[in-house]
Amino acid sequence: MLAFFFVDAAYRDAYEPALGTAAGNAAIVHFRRGVAGTLVVCDALLILAVGVASYALARAAVRPLTAAREREARFAADAAHELRTPLAAIASVAQAAREGTPAERAEALETIAARALRAGALLGDLLTLARRSDAEVLHLEPVDLAGVAARVAREAQTGSIALDLQLRGAIVDGDERRLEQLVRNLLANALRHARSRVTLSVAPEEGSARLEIEDDGPGVPPELVARLFQRFAKGAGSEGSGLGLAICRWVAHAHGGEVDYDGGSRFRAFIPLGSYASATEDGRAGSD
């Protein structure tokens, strides 16, 4: 509207002399219609452009929110799906046991306890994986990864599997509970697949505490290798939750490190060493 008046006023001087004549008036009307038409089209295009741009900007702004909501929805769906399994077992076993012999009931209770604990662990793992994997979610202090490995190995149920430890001190800035979880998950996998022996080593190497674990079992099936560290990646007939390695990677990344698969049945974890070389010297030397 405004533009029309401006344009018209700008050309008024030009067509002023023509006002009054029939041909001039007709030409002026024709001219004004042209200007109005052009301006309407420009306006329409402008509105369209602004509309499209606004829509695109709004979508971009909202994308992180929708991504977060999708993550939450996925987590809830995964949790629900995975927790159904142990809960279903608990419900069935409990109901069946009502009419059972004392021996059957005792066995049922063992199953129920085991499944309930598994559901709890699963929930804990899913909550962990739903969080950002960075140092802020860790409670950091100097921790000797070799010591953690020794303690986890001591508490593990090895059954008939021989556990061969080669540990050298390697102090990291770490969250002790989380590092225990990492070692426990790797060890549990190895023990599950081993035939007779598992080797676990920790040593400082080039700025990292390097943990290596290997079992003498059949190794990872080729079709599983690509998905190995993803949630719910499981081998056929495997009893695990499928979250163990995903958790290992989460813990390693949160510490600024990495976990990888080294072929066969070898897994490695690297956690950056803390900068304590001078502290060690000072501690020993007794300087104060």
Place this chain on the structure above:
Amino acid sequence: MRVLLVEDDPAISAAIGKMLERQRFAVEAVNDGERGLEHILRGTYDLAIVDVMLPGRDGFSLCRSARGEGVTTPILVLTARDAVEDRIRGLDAGADDYVVKPFDEHELAARVRALVRRADRPLQTSLSVGTLSIDPASRTAGVADRPLDLGATEFRLLELLARNRGITLSRAQILEKIWDYDFQGSSNIVDVYVSQLRRKLKAAGTNARITTVWGIGYKLVADTPKHAPSGA
């Protein structure tokens, strides 16, 4: 061994009680926070197991109040939340360890045993070495009225050295008492923490010093002006 159990869920309380009795503990169970606090202040227990979510007074508040009154009983909290903020809240409130629900009774038993083993003889009174004073109940240490900023593990190491003031403790002894690593190799973790403590003691300007006894270990002593600082 006497254990105080503060848990309001009757099923869990009965189950933990039975489990502890199987492990030869004598269990006293209460089901709310206020009575829990009364019991821990009045009685002597080797350990208290406290649920965080309690009617009346919550578990953290119970810990804080008990520590404020000088109670040194080891406290294990039961919590449904294991986010780092919640874990630190527990330690700040004065709890010694935590177990996340639902828990495996073997894990609970292992942590209970570890806490009881760590506790030695519960000392109500505060310790002092030179100008350094240590309050085992509130897990704080300070020089004059200036507190030292110590992490949980740093405090436990300092307290251990202070309880054994003047006595040399070997690295292996310290490792076993504080870290429970059972690590046959050599771990430098003790040296790292000794170094950190030394830095903090020096910054606080205290005459208490951790000295290295070559070939044996460490001890905490107070320098007197007449003697040169003992470094070996």
